[in-house]
Amino acid sequence: MVPGFSFSRRRFSDLSEQEVLALAISNEEDDARIYRQYAERLREEYPSSAKVFDEMAAEEDNHRKWLIDEHERRFGTVIPLVRREHVAGYFQRQPVWMIENLGLERMRAQAREMERQAEQFYRKAADRSSDAATRKLLGDLAAAEAGHNDVAGQLERKYLSGEAREQEDEAAHRQFVLTWVQPGLAGLMDGSVSTLAPIFATAFATKDPQTTLLVGLAAAVGAGISMGFTEAASDDGELSGRGSPVKRGVASGLMTTLGGLGHALPYLISDFWTATIIAIIVVFVELWAIVWIQNKYMATPFFRATFQVVLGGALVFAAGVLIGGG
Structure with a gap:
């Protein structure tokens, strides 16, 4: 098989429930890391926006902890390595340096798109879960991601007053x-x-x-x-x-x-x-x-x-x- 081509990847529908949870955990880790990179890039010139991305990263960390707790409850402490690039047709994140070079508004727009994609993922994952507690968690996370634009707006109002913005x-x-x-x-x-x-x-x-x-x-x-x-x-x-x-x-x-x-x-x-x-x-x-x-x-x-x-x-x-x- 040739690395990087879709026929060398697994389809989302073929993943086990454990692998879906593992994929969700790695997603949250990656998104938190991306938000922190945005924050670090903006901290000197745009400190208020940097604080918004810091808190969004912290929110992703909380999601990751909940997912890890659910994985330990059902499957134990050994989490399989499953990442976005291992799944055929799965959405990919653009390299951070590409977004950084395009400026503040592009970072904000990318963050909104990340939350939209995460919501879609959790809704599909919840539909495939046979465990009531896992299904509830994934549904709650889908709702949380759907509400992240509101959260982002609240954070911007908190840190980005009219004058600061x-x-x-x-x-x-x-x-x-x-x-x-x-x-x-x-x-x-x-x-x-x-x-x-x-x-x-x-x-x-x-x-x-x-x-x-x-x-x-x-x-x-x-x-x-x-x-x-x-x-x-x-x-x-x-x-x-x-x-x-x-x-x-x-x-x-x-x-x-x-x-x-x-x-x-x-x-x-x-x-x-x-x-x-x-x-x-x-x-x-x-x-x-x-x-x-x-x-x-x-x-x-x-x-x-x-x-x-x-x-x-x-x-x-x-x-x-x-x-x-x-």
Whole structure:
């Protein structure tokens, strides 16, 4: 059998009642550990939210103790090793580092999804139990998981007053802007604007879509690599609070490349004027997208952003056309 594929796993319906209890115990252990990791990750910047996850972890610990007591009553002290990955078609938890990197709101959303999945599991497990006490316990746990969103809400009201919640949400938004939006926007602007001149100069100088495409690809990829490394190397984020240099470098590099590719890829079309008209339309869309992002995330007044971006892009575009046409 090949590890990791469903045919090497047991179906939930094939598990014994002892194995179902063992699976429930390992689930609670894993979920408590995940909540504690969330809390530890948030403790410095979002202490109130960290307390919410600490108490949710403690609640999972209580569930685990009840399940262990029930297992000892029915089957003894030796608990089989049964985990989620051993059961075919069973829900899986996303790696913690993936959720951590997506910020506070993503952690909250993941916690709600974890509770929903746990409720479904306990309802199915209760239906399969032949022991009255075990069935009652599993049903009670299903009800507890169903009510965890209310518990989470109570904990948030306890630790996250209106002011504390507002401060944490504001800090999370600010971190998102500094780590992802700002470098990504800088990259998109650089890729969209700085590559206009070489791409359209080549286009009007050669009237050859294939040559223009090659120059455009080289300009976009080269600019993306340059911007990504520059952003990552310029600031380690420790003093500025702008976050991981790797994340900022990735955001800046990818958006720079995307901005350049937008008006290079139309030259895959063999007809020069068709490709050029489409490329000009793409440039128009790119510039207005930059204006929208600046206005929404950077609080730049709409007309000022329009003047800066559209006028700047038009000047660079005109320079490319004049140089190529001359």
